Amino acid sequence: MGEVAIRVENLGKRYKIGQRVRPKSFGEMLTGLIRTPFNEAKLGLRKPPAQDGFRQCEGMVWALKDLTFEVAKGEILGVIGRNGAGKSTLLKILSRITRPTRGYAVISGRVGSLLEVGTGFHGDLTGRENIYLNGAFLGMRKTEIDRKFDEIIAFAETERFLDTPVKHYSSGMYMRLAFAVAAHLETEILFVDEVLAVGDVAFQKKCLGRIGEVAKDGRTVVFVSHNMAAIERLCTKGLYIDKGVGLSTSSVREAIGLYLGDSCNEVNWDNEIISKASIRQNGEQIEIDADYKFKQNLEIPCLGFVISDYLGNPICGTNPLIDAVPIPMTSTNAGRVHITLESPKLLNGTYRLSLWFGDGRVDYFHRQDCITFDVVNMAGLKQLPASSVGPVAPKCHWHFS
Amino acid sequence: MSSRAPDNHTILIKPLQGWEPLRLRDIWEHRELLYFLIWRDIKVSYARTNLGVGWALLKPVLTMIVFTFIFGWLTQLPSDGVPYPIFVYAGLLPWQLFARLVSGAGSSMVANESLVTKVYFPRLIAPLSITVVGTLDFVIAVGVLLGMMWYYQIALTAGVWVLPLLVAVTIAAGLGLGLWIAALNVLCRDIGHAQPFLIQCWMFATPIIYPTSLIPEAWRTLYALNPMVGVVEGFREALFRTGGQSDSMMGMSLIVAGVLLVSGLYVFNRIEQSIADTV
Numbered sequence: 001m002g003e004v005a006i007r008v009e010n011l012g013k014r015y016k017i018g019q020r021v022r023p024k025s026f027g028e029m030l031t032g033l034i035r036t037p038f039n040e041a042k043l044g045l046r047k048p049p050a051q052d053g054f055r056q057c058e059g060m061v062w063a064l065k066d067l068t069f070e071v072a073k074g075e076i077l078g079v080i081g082r083n084g085a086g087k088s089t090l091l092k093i094l095s096r097i098t099r100p101t102r103g104y105a106v107i108s109g110r111v112g113s114l115l116e117v118g119t120g121f122h123g124d125l126t127g128r129e130n131i132y133l134n135g136a137f138l139g140m141r142k143t144e145i146d147r148k149f150d151e152i153i154a155f156a157e158t159e160r161f162l163d164t165p166v167k168h169y170s171s172g173m174y175m176r177l178a179f180a181v182a183a184h185l186e187t188e189i190l191f192v193d194e195v196l197a198v199g200d201v202a203f204q205k206k207c208l209g210r211i212g213e214v215a216k217d218g219r220t221v222v223f224v225s226h227n228m229a230a231i232e233r234l235c236t237k238g239l240y241i242d243k244g245v246g247l248s249t250s251s252v253r254e255a256i257g258l259y260l261g262d263s264c265n266e267v268n269w270d271n272e273i274i275s276k277a278s279i280r281q282n283g284e285q286i287e288i289d290a291d292y293k294f295k296q297n298l299e300i301p302c303l304g305f306v307i308s309d310y311l312g313n314p315i316c317g318t319n320p321l322i323d324a325v326p327i328p329m330t331s332t333n334a335g336r337v338h339i340t341l342e343s344p345k346l347l348n349g350t351y352r353l354s355l356w357f358g359d360g361r362v363d364y365f366h367r368q369d370c371i372t373f374d375v376v377n378m379a380g381l382k383q384l385p386a387s388s389v390g391p392v393a394p395k396c397h398w399h400f401s
Numbered sequence: 402m403s404s405r406a407p408d409n410h411t412i413l414i415k416p417l418q419g420w421e422p423l424r425l426r427d428i429w430e431h432r433e434l435l436y437f438l439i440w441r442d443i444k445v446s447y448a449r450t451n452l453g454v455g456w457a458l459l460k461p462v463l464t465m466i467v468f469t470f471i472f473g474w475l476t477q478l479p480s481d482g483v484p485y486p487i488f489v490y491a492g493l494l495p496w497q498l499f500a501r502l503v504s505g506a507g508s509s510m511v512a513n514e515s516l517v518t519k520v521y522f523p524r525l526i527a528p529l530s531i532t533v534v535g536t537l538d539f540v541i542a543v544g545v546l547l548g549m550m551w552y553y554q555i556a557l558t559a560g561v562w563v564l565p566l567l568v569a570v571t572i573a574a575g576l577g578l579g580l581w582i583a584a585l586n587v588l589c590r591d592i593g594h595a596q597p598f599l600i601q602c603w604m605f606a607t608p609i610i611y612p613t614s615l616i617p618e619a620w621r622t623l624y625a626l627n628p629m630v631g632v633v634e635g636f637r638e639a640l641f642r643t644g645g646q647s648d649s650m651m652g653m654s655l656i657v658a659g660v661l662l663v664s665g666l667y668v669f670n671r672i673e674q675s676i677a678d679t680v
Contacts, residue, residue: 015678093414096521098677104415111412119520122441124448129441136437137520 003108005189005220006071006094010103012244013064013089063089065244066103071237073109073188076221078235078252080228080259086244087224091115091191094222109220112139112187118178123167127158127177130166134181148184155206156180183210189220194227205385208234228256228376229348229383256376265373273365274303279353279373286341286378292357293334294364300327303337304356304363309391312352312369316344316392321360344392345379351391417674423666428523438530446534457538461497462545465490472610481612483641487549491640492609492633494546495567498539499575499629500600505531506579507596510587510676517676524673525666528583532576539568550640560639567635567651570658574628577661584665584672587679608633613650621650628654628661 064086071077079087092098094105095113120137121130131152135145145152153159156177158169166174192211208230215221215234225231231238231252238255240247247258266278277290290303306317352372357365377383379393428435447453465486472478473485480488506528510517513527550557586592607629608616616624624630631654634647 092677096412096414097518099417099674100414101416104413106411106413108411110410113520116519120516122445124445125441129444133437133441136434137516137522142433 003073004070005073005075005109006077006105006107006222008067008069008094008103008105011064011067011090011093011100011105012062012102013086013093013098014060014062014101016060062101062244064093064100064241067241067244067246068103069239069246071220071222073220074218075237076215076223076235077237077239078231078255079222079224079239079241080226080231080255081241082259085241087241088115088193089244090241091193091222091224095191107189109188110139111189111191112185113191113193114138114182114185115191115193117175117182121166121174121178124165126165127153127162127169130177131181134178135185138182138185139187140185144186152180152184155183155210179207183207183214186214186217187219189222190214191222191224193224226350228259228374232256232376259374265371267367267370269367273357274355274367277353277355277367277371279371281373281375281378284342284345284378286346286375288337288339288341288353290337290355290357291335292337294359295333297331297333298359299331300325300360301335301337302356302358302360303339304358305339306354307346308352308354308369309386310350310352310372315346315351317354319356343395345395346375347379347383347386347389347391347393348376349386349391350374420667421670421674423525423670424523428525428529431523431526434522435526435530435533438526439533442530442534443537454541457541458545461490461493461542464493464497468493468610478611479615481614481637481641483637484553487546487553487555488612488637488641489610490546490549491636492607494539494542495571495632495636496604496607496609496629497542498535498568499571499632500604501535501538502532502572502575503579503582503600504596505535506576507582507586508593509579510583511590511593524676525669528576528579528669531579532572535575536568536572546640555641558639558642560642563635563639563651567632567639570628570651570654571632573662574632574654574658577658577663577665580665580669581661584668587672587676603627603629606630612637622653625650625653626657628657630654 067086067090069077079090081087089098091113092115093100094107095111095115097115118134120134122133125133131149132142132145136142153162156173156179158173158177161169161173166177169177211221211223212234221234223231223235235252238252240255240258242258247255265280266276268276273292273294275291275293277288279286279288281287286307288305292301292303294301300320302320304317304319306314308314350372351374352369354368355365355370356363383393447456450456452459468489469486473480473489478485509527509531510524516522516527517524582592582596586596606624606627613621613624613630613634631647631650631652635651635654638647
């Protein structure tokens with residue numbers, strides 16, 4: 001411990017977006033090709049001033065800005081952030097698929113990266129052949145693959161089809177085989193990007209377990225995922241990235257807290273009865289807020305909500321009339337509704353919120369699935385996966401006799 | 402449970418700055434991947450065919466038959482006194498290797514797009530694999546040449562020692578041009594569409610269906626800038642002793658092919674670093 005495996009210093013990556021500027025002619029493209037390296041060399045000598053460095057050029061976007069962090073040997077870094085925050089860009093740079101625009105990274109040790117499972121799989125080749133080909137692409141030596149071959153096929157549960165071209169595999173078998181090879185990649189440093197989201201529940205569990213094993217083996221892992229529960233269970237350190245800027249390399253919990261606090265759990269509407277609505281997890285409760293403004297005074301601001309799972313299956317919902325909330329003394333036409341949801345306790349996962357608003361007789365406002373939000377450890381640290389037991393935690397009294 | 406060799410290599414990842422060295426050591430370290438790619442390319446190119454490797458023989462032979470019919474028999478093109486079928490076949494052999502390398506290496510980045518954007522390997526490995534596979538096909542096709550020489554009672558001369566050198570020149574020129582095309586194709590896909598046409602024109606600018614003696618003396622130096630002219634001339638000279646002025650042409654080929662290969666390597670190396678962003 002203590003030895004640094006990965007050091008990232010002021011790393012930045014700029015992408016061109018939108019319409020690519022096409023060279024006007026073939027000749028221009030050729031001269032551009034030859035000239036740019038010299039321009040770049042010149043730029044490299046001039047150190048850009050720190051402030052001015054990230055000037056927003058037109059059609060340019062910084063996917064990563066000034067990212068600095070260190071990962072010690074044996075640490076498991078969980079990288080989290082919203083879609084487009086720059087997590088995948090970071091992994092692509094660290095895996096040497098693309099170059100950074102600024103800054104640098106130093107990696108000491110043999111690197112393996114899993115940005116996708118089944119890299120290089122070819123449909124016309126058999127399962128056996130693809131294991132070797134895929135393994136080689138991931139950076140395994142042939143002797144290494146030979147040694148682990150039996151383990152890999154046992155893990156994939158596809159022994160019977162070893163000599164069948166993989167194009168005849170079912171998609172589940174294909175993914176299992178692909179992950180099995182990836183799971184046996186034993187480099188000192190491993191980059192993993194959300195490859196766990198494959199296969200059935202049982203297989204996902206197996207994969208998570210495998211990453212845990214790898215981690216216990218003293219390897220350094222950088223793990224990017226949206227699965228907060230997996231991040232919390234596996235990682236020893238967290239890095240939260242927002243809009244290309246790394247915000248924390250502190251504990252995993254802190255990083256997750258930042259992510260949840262920041263995840264886009266708020267929506268605004270212009271010229272609507274509801275101008276703003278938000279939902280967030282506060283410890284073991286869920287809080288919903290909505291600001292309303294109606295054309296006339298209301299007896300009761302009848303805000304109804306439904307929480308559904310990520311696929312849109314409703315889980316629970318209510319409104320003040322159903323809940324028999326006492327009617328407030330004064331009637332107004334504008335204000336805020338604040339709801340605290342103590343039960344049911346939702347299991348880890350991503351959920352959606354739908355909202356209704358009316359005067360108790362007619363609904364004047366309805367937004368289906370207007371906010372997506374994450375729940376982490378609302379029902380405690382020990383949980384069964386929502387995908388196998390459903391989204392809510394039961395509250396039971398047990399009696400043994 | 403595993404015996405990991407404590408290989409202490411440290412990687413520095415930094416922005417692209419100017420022309421970079423070729424990092425041949427990195428390619429050497431990935432030699433096993435190169436071996437697997439060669440094996441894949443061989444396996445996949447003949448997968449689901451009944452004739453399998455037989456196609457490596459059939460392609461040049463069928464082309465020879467068609468050319469002999471049209472240009473040897475119908476058009477009655479001269480062939481420096483050598484029977485037309487073997488005259489054309491000796492030209493087709495290096496030419497098809499060249500054309501294969503140009504098109505194969507040229508499309509290697511776009512064809513392997515899914516790999517290039519998902520996993521690191523020295524990108525040069527993909528065109529190198531195609532080079533090896535193309536050369537193997539060439540070696541197979543040489544078998545037919547030997548058979549034809551036996552049929553036409555043409556004895557092997559001492560001059561055949563230059564043949565390996567000519568093959569090397571062909572590979573250098575084909576790979577070099579292929580690397581240029583691969584790099585440009587990433588920037589602009591038009592190149593990929595133009596490439597088959599380029600190859601077709603190039604074939605007519607090479608003495609395959611006709612002898613170099615048809616080209617006016619004054620134009621020969623310019624003509625020899627095409628590296629395949631010297632190669633094809635050299636092949637015929639070595640096999641049939643046609644008595645051309647192939648030495649200066651071969652020298653020119655060697656130089657042009659060398660320039661193509663070195664410049665191709667550098668341009669490719671230059672583009673390689675940003676391929677994942679632009680492909």
